Amino acid sequence: MTSFTVIGHTACTDASFSLQDLPGKGGRMDLLCRAVASSLFLSHGIRKDTICDIILLGPPNPGRIIRFDGSVLRSLSPDERNIASYIKKALSVPVGKVFREAGPGLFTRKGTLGDHLDEKRYAVLDESGTDIRKVDDEDMPDAFLLSDNRNFSDDELTCTRDLPRYSLGPEIVHADHAITLILNEIDRRRSGWN
Structure with missing residues (x-):
């Protein structure tokens, strides 16, 4: 499985946000929805070997993790509002520190980045990191950490x-575009396509 974790520094942590105002009242929820779509969707299907976790750190209850598991996800479509409606559904479920199912392929729990990093072999996307194309196949991580439109906080930098740290090229790209580039690199390696 390939995993992506995207930190939403201002993403609303209560199901009351409006589907009509994802960037504003949702706390840039639009960025997280695009990241979920980029990690899970192919032209005519869902990547069954991919998980996308989003960490919501906005008000009123910072520290909520929502997981989209492509291997069991059902009825999700790639548009931002549909994905945001799944996030609202997950936020309406009472949670503790253990993932709880909010629907097929949709899970949620309380947690922070520090709690989350122990689960997989992560790499951080960083424009000053090693070019991902120079990473040997056996060193390629199975999980990637990205930030929304904000830089990692000092605490997040300490945790990571x-x-x-890997770079995707000479230009800084949006998180959802970075996910697409990573998946393209992984697809090319797995298929032996050069």
Whole structure:
């Protein structure tokens, strides 16, 4: 499985946000929805070998993780409002520190980045990191950490200081575009396509 975790620094953590105002009242929920879509959708289907976790850190209850698991996800479509409606559904479920199912392929729990990093072998996307095309196949991580439109906070940098850092090229791209580039690199390697 390939996993992506995207931090939403201002993303609303209560199901009351409006589907009509994802950037504003949703706290840039639009960015997280695009990241979910980029990680899970192919032209005519869902990537069954991919998980996308979003960490919502906005008000009123920062520290909520929502997981989209492509292997069991049902009825999700790639538009932002549909994905946001799944996020609202997950936010309406009472949670503790263990993932709880909010629907097929949709899970949620309380948690922070520090709680989350122990689950997989993560790499951080960082424009000053090693070019991902120079990473050997056996060193390619199975999980990637990205931020929304904000830089990682000092606490997040401390949590990730020992993780490998990879760059996708000379230009800084949006998180959803970065996910597409990573998946393209992984697809090319797995298929032997050069």
